[in-house]
Amino acid sequence: MSKMLSIAKYEYKMQIKRIAGWIILLFVLASSMMDCLPVASNLARIEFLGDIHYYVRRVFSFDGLILLFGILFLTAGRMVDDRKTHRRDLFMTAPIGKCSYISGKFVGNFLYALTLMYALLLISLASFILLSPSAVPIGEYASAIFSVSFCIILPATFFVVASSVMLPELVDIRLVYLVYSVVFLVNAFSTDQAEPAPFYIFTQGDLAKLIWQHPKYLEIHVGSACLNLAFMLGIGVLVIILVAVKRQFWRTE
């Protein structure tokens, strides 16, 4: 356990110092502020921006998606690079178990990704508090944080980090980039629909409707939301298990 925590700690330390992550966050913050802040020009365009639940959902439906896409590239190959550069040999000499190594790598990168996602959330909320035209009760903020955490931030971050850290260990990293770029693009061009859509993954579809529901489309498809959640958690858990049971993990030859 302590070895796993050590790997997670240093993995987090290395990632948090990467300037690229902060640049992506800055870009995403600028984009979300221009699009979502409840100022007069934005409110004239989108009437619901004064609603905190709609606001957090909108921030994470598009800008959060861009941030997750950046996180995919920042965390991809964190494990496979260790093998390619023979750093994994150092871990073999420790010695350290496969599960400690894998879980340490995952936990470190997951916490790093959560740091960026929650930084986006907290800065967005702070901006909302400053610019909101009407006072919003604290309970509403707590409720918005809770719902966006459980409907988008935690499952989507788990899905992205587990896939990006683990999948390159199983398939060529270029294929991972390609497949996930398509997945992100599909998601980015998806819009709210009344019909059930179980694979409107990440930030669209019925799981996101649990945060805020469009007044026109009152029905929530629970089955669709559950499938959406199961897809993200299931893919994440599956890739971790596949890597954990992979033979010839330490030595490729």
Next chain:
Amino acid sequence: MYPSLTVRDFVGYMAEIKGVKNQKKVMQILEQVDMAQFANRKISQLSGGMKRRVGIAQALIGDPRILIVDEPTAGLDPEERVRFRGVLSRFAKDGKCVLLSTHIVEDVYQLCEQLAVLRKGTLFFCGSPNDLLSHVGGKVKIIELENETDLISLQKKTVVLSTTYEHNKIQARIMDENNRFSVQAVPETLEDAYVYCMGGKSYE
């Protein structure tokens, strides 16, 4: 090594996963390999020699009894090579064993009490450097030749260890096993003995 980590962090990381809780040990080890003054420098900013000393530091952190190093001084400048030899000697002085694999004969001569020569995957010689030297003692000579034709004919008669070209003449360092050349023998080196080993002559 992780280029974004500092020397202290990297060795600290390795210490933690080896179960060494005492972080003071990290600085002690860095002092041992002459890297304490660069503890806060990033790995990416280190020279090749410094990186190898960090590599040795992470290997020493678990207090091993045996240290196996493969070509540790290849590609290093002379100053760094001397420093690296010092690091290995310091480790060995406490009665610990260093297994050094190298093609740099000077390193073997300076460092090793025992050496083994492998030829085509089999153990060809095992003993002390002086044992190896004694096999070529008094048999290494330098012959001056006029041209390449002379060199080719010399190679047919004896083992040529090395050649140098000076003032349009060729100086051949040879192994005169049967004392066929009436030239004064020169002091033999471990490199002569090593080349002779690789030349296919058995000492049996």
